[in-house]
Amino acid sequence: MRQRVSIVKIVDCDFEAAVQEAIEQAGGLSDLIRSDSRVLVKPNLCKPFPSGSGVVADARVTEAVTRAVLDCGPASVTIAEGAAVGYDDGSFSTEDAFTVSGTAAVARRLGVRCVNLNSDVPVPVEVPEPRAMDRVLVARTVLESDVVISVPVLKTHNRANATIALKNMYGALPGTEKRAGHMLGINNTLIDLFSVLRPSFSVVDGSVAMEGRWRSPQDSRLMGLVLAGRDALATDLVGCALMGIDPDSVLYLRRMTEWDGEVSGIGDVDIVGESLLEHAECFKSAFQVFLEDFPGVQVVQGPGSCGGCMSELETALRHLKGAGYEQAMNGLTILVGAPGEFNDGDKVAVIGECSAEINNGWPAATGCPPSEDDVIEALCAACGADPALVMSVRDDTRREVWDSSRDLIER
Numbered sequence: 328m329r330q331r332v333s334i335v336k337i338v339d340c341d342f343e344a345a346v347q348e349a350i351e352q353a354g355g356l357s358d359l360i361r362s363d364s365r366v367l368v369k370p371n372l373c374k375p376f377p378s379g380s381g382v383v384a385d386a387r388v389t390e391a392v393t394r395a396v397l398d399c400g401p402a403s404v405t406i407a408e409g410a411a412v413g414y415d416d417g418s419f420s421t422e423d424a425f426t427v428s429g430t431a432a433v434a435r436r437l438g439v440r441c442v443n444l445n446s447d448v449p450v451p452v453e454v455p456e457p458r459a460m461d462r463v464l465v466a467r468t469v470l471e472s473d474v475v476i477s478v479p480v481l482k483t484h485n486r487a488n489a490t491i492a493l494k495n496m497y498g499a500l501p502g503t504e505k506r507a508g509h510m511l512g513i514n515n516t517l518i519d520l521f522s523v524l525r526p527s528f529s530v531v532d533g534s535v536a537m538e539g540r541w542r543s544p545q546d547s548r549l550m551g552l553v554l555a556g557r558d559a560l561a562t563d564l565v566g567c568a569l570m571g572i573d574p575d576s577v578l579y580l581r582r583m584t585e586w587d588g589e590v591s592g593i594g595d596v597d598i599v600g601e602s603l604l605e606h607a608e609c610f611k612s613a614f615q616v617f618l619e620d621f622p623g624v625q626v627v628q629g630p631g632s633c634g635g636c637m638s639e640l641e642t643a644l645r646h647l648k649g650a651g652y653e654q655a656m657n658g659l660t661i662l663v664g665a666p667g668e669f670n671d672g673d674k675v676a677v678i679g680e681c682s683a684e685i686n687n688g689w690p691a692a693t694g695c696p697p698s699e700d701d702v703i704e705a706l707c708a709a710c711g712a713d714p715a716l717v718m719s720v721r722d723d724t725r726r727e728v729w730d731s732s733r734d735l736i737e738r
């Protein structure tokens with residue numbers, strides 16, 4: 328199956344013209360939106376950051392998309408988001424994210440409502456072939472919409488490796504369900520979610536993108552682009568190529584391109600507008616930047632390596648350090664993604680199913696991806712740490728973060 332994705336340059340800061348052109352080149356909205364359609368525009372407003380930072384969808388892109396939707400004369404238009412609820416880190420107020428980004432002002436100007444999905448009514452949706460969740464709770468406002476338009480930013484991601492049009496839909500889960508998804512394994516949860524919920528159309532804010540760990544402004548990348556596509560998977564493949572990210576290193580993209588009836592790779596995508604090659608960059612991954620805080624740890628990644636194992640590895644390393652094992656981790660070598668060659672040492676751990684053939688009797692965490700607890704166990708066994716202590720430090724940290732932000736996600 329072939330899909331089309333457009334890449335359009337923003338000229339003279341005219342976001343509206345660029346968004347309109349990108350939408351048209353990708354096939355337009357007129358046959359998606361009818362007079363009785365309830366349309367939901369879902370910008371990425373994960374944190375309260377200003378437009379232009381690259382952390383959130385620029386309100387000028389959201390405004391241009393919402394105007395294009397209104398031009399089609401739908402029954403209703405809603406702008407909705409549920410900000411990041413924090414897993415090991417902090418949580419954020421969705422209302423603040425609407426205000427600080429300028430999205431609340433856009434909604435007022437255009438006469439549409441803003442909805443906080445974190446405190447929306449959760450509705451169960453059965454997952455036909457579950458990997459992590461046999462049913463996922465989705466915000467009612469999203470399920471009651473006939474057309475959902477994803478408005479993400481082009482960004483790397485610490486737990487999935489990339490976040491673009493599909494991953495932006497994680498915001499459609501009410502707050503407690505977001506945390507449940509992390510607990511059950513975020514990468515498999517994302518695959519479950521995208522098997523039952525996909526946007527109808529995507530318009531990607533590539534004006535300012537984000538690499539690494541989204542430190543603003545040093546990780547922002549001025550790209551001056553807007554992307555659009557009907558198929559979110561195809562749009563994500565093009566977005567990854569623009570960031571220089573191998574889509575196989577993003578577990579949900581790797582799995583989805585194997586599904587029947589989906590694009591199997593970027594070769595199945597007709598890219599219209601600007602040249603992909605001319606604009607492609609090479610972004611630093613979030614995990615690469617994370618590892619800078621662990622100079623004594625070597626992670627050897629093979630060709631199979633992907634965000635699935637990196638997510639659990641990040642948690643394990645973070646909490647080993649938090650439990651006071653920084654010295655014990657010095658000299659630790661972690662093998663992930665079936666590396667062919669590596670210099671082993673005294674302390675070696677093997678992570679993930681695709682490295683299972685490396686069997687030298689080293690502590691290993693199997694599974695694709697392995698569970699967070701299994702990764703902690705393997706790393707602790709390799710460097711002589713107590714896994715019970717590490718897990719209790721992790722649980723205390725999370726309890727503190729979650730208790731302090733209960734009011735942001737409960738109705």
Ligand code: SF4
Pocket residue numbers: 578631632633634635636663664678679680681682694695696697
């Ligand atoms: S075992 Fe880990 S690195 Fe290998 S494919 Fe699975 S999640 Fe990715």
